Amino acid sequence: MFKIGIIGIGNMGEAILNGIIKNSNIKPDEIIVSDINKERIDYIINKYGVAGTDNNERLVKLSDIIFLVVKPKDFENIVIPIKDKFKNKILISVMAGIKIEKIKSILEDSFIVRIMPNTPALIGESTTGISFDKNFPADKKEEIVKLINTFGKSFVIDESLMDAFTGLAGSGPAYIFTIIDAFAQAGVKQGFSYNQALEIIVQTITGSSKMIEDLKEHPCVLRDKVTSPAGTTIYGLHELEKGKIRDIIINTVEKSTQRSKELSN
């Protein structure tokens, strides 16, 4: 038997595997992966020392906890033919937009967890939303949260907020990358090379985020501390307000949340 089975070992499947091996006491020989791509399985077996198979039925039979990390369009084709094997197993779905209710309509005797990681999972820094099926055993939740935290930091949320989580955190890295690029270009306009400006802004964002985390102060309190009367910062902040920065960001997350709702319906 294996502790963990991962069906679909693409980008996100590998990120999850890497986190579990690095940051839990689960050993590679307690993990089995499957994929339709044989070369991909061989690559993962060689790189991580886990077991591999191209047979999803075998993986499900042999695993206690199963991550399903395939595209949503492949969900039914994978699960329906082997649904009996999922009985009494824990299934962690990483498929965007597929509701727990939909999974339960096929796998009625399984314990379902739905998660939404984001791309920093690739470096062990995911921001992951977790929703548990309402019948999920309470005494097993902590173990699952710990497992998910091996590739980042997680937030247990009601499933009704999963689309908003997608709009805020799932798509979040793309917004932040865009903002970072804009600041780097601003640095170029003031005479820095792009790379130097990029390093400067990345460190500024990292330092500011850490301050919020470490000092546990409201961001506006920290902002006001660096905003001196008639100084450089208030002149810059005034431009952000003229450009309606808050309006743009609130609308960005709202649109993305709406799109996530449309796609999952």
Ligand SMILES: NC(=O)c1ccc[n+]([C@@H]2O[C@H](COP(=O)([O-])OP(=O)(O)OC[C@H]3O[C@@H](n4cnc5c(N)ncnc54)[C@H](OP(=O)(O)O)[C@@H]3O)[C@@H](O)[C@H]2O)c1
């Ligand atoms: N990447 C992200 O940032 C992210 C964030 C949140 C959620 N997700 C979700 O995570 C899931 C996977 O995303 P991904 O980016 O990792 O996709 P991906 O790289 O395409 O990985 C999916 C893997 O599953 C394999 N596969 C397809 N059919 C299969 C089958 N019948 N049995 C076993 N394996 C099969 C695919 O093989 P082929 O390539 O040969 O088809 C591929 O290797 C998606 O549902 C996505 O919505 C991803």
